[in-house]
Amino acid sequence: MHPLNRSLFLTGVMSYLSAPLWFMFLALSTALQVVHALTEPQYFLQPRQLFPVWPQWRPELAIALFASTMVLLFLPKLLSIMLIWCKGTKEYGGFWRVTLSLLLEVLFSVLLAPVRMLFHTVFVVSAFLGWEVVWNSPQRDDDSTPWG
Numbered sequence: 001m002h003p004l005n006r007s008l009f010l011t012g013v014m015s016y017l018s019a020p021l022w023f024m025f026l027a028l029s030t031a032l033q034v035v036h037a038l039t040e041p042q043y044f045l046q047p048r049q050l051f052p053v054w055p056q057w058r059p060e061l062a063i064a065l066f067a068s069t070m071v072l073l074f075l076p077k078l079l080s081i082m083l084i085w086c087k088g089t090k091e092y093g094g095f096w097r098v099t100l101s102l103l104l105e106v107l108f109s110v111l112l113a114p115v116r117m118l119f120h121t122v123f124v125v126s127a128f129l130g131w132e133v134v135w136n137s138p139q140r141d142d143d144s145t146p147w148g
Contacts, residue, residue, distance in 0.1 A: 019120035077102060 043052035081102050089095045127133050 016124055019117045020124050022117055023121045074106075077106065 041055050043054065045053055081098065084092055084098055085095070089098045092098045093101075123133060
């Protein structure tokens with residue numbers, strides 16, 4: 001199979017699995033933090049151990065995860081706004097309106113992303129478990145839109 005086709009399959013799979021993976025990451029990291037908060041660290045794991053085993057925290061891994069997530073989320077937005085700024089913002093309402101639009105989009109995305117993640121996770125898990133997934137389409141009539 002051509003590598004481009006493989007990447008398309010991977011993109012399709014991740015469009016379904018990204019929300020459950022994010023949910024599992026949040027749940028497991030929360031559970032791990034609770035375990036660390038409720039248990040006392042064991043510095044000496046064996047009797048008569050000469051040197052303690054100190055808990056390890058690897059901040060470089062946390063920073064790398066945070067940085068890569070921010071790049072994936074915000075780089076497309078920044079590149080698109082820079083392109084609009086370079087080409088001219090008059091068609092889009094001016095510099096300040098385009099910038100305000102970007103900031104509002106980021107704000108609403110931050111607020112709605114967890115809600116979408118939960119709904120999408122429930123949808124994917126119910127599909128995997130074989131439960132009936134009801135996807136009601138909106139009413140579509142041939143009525144005209146009233147003007148008044």
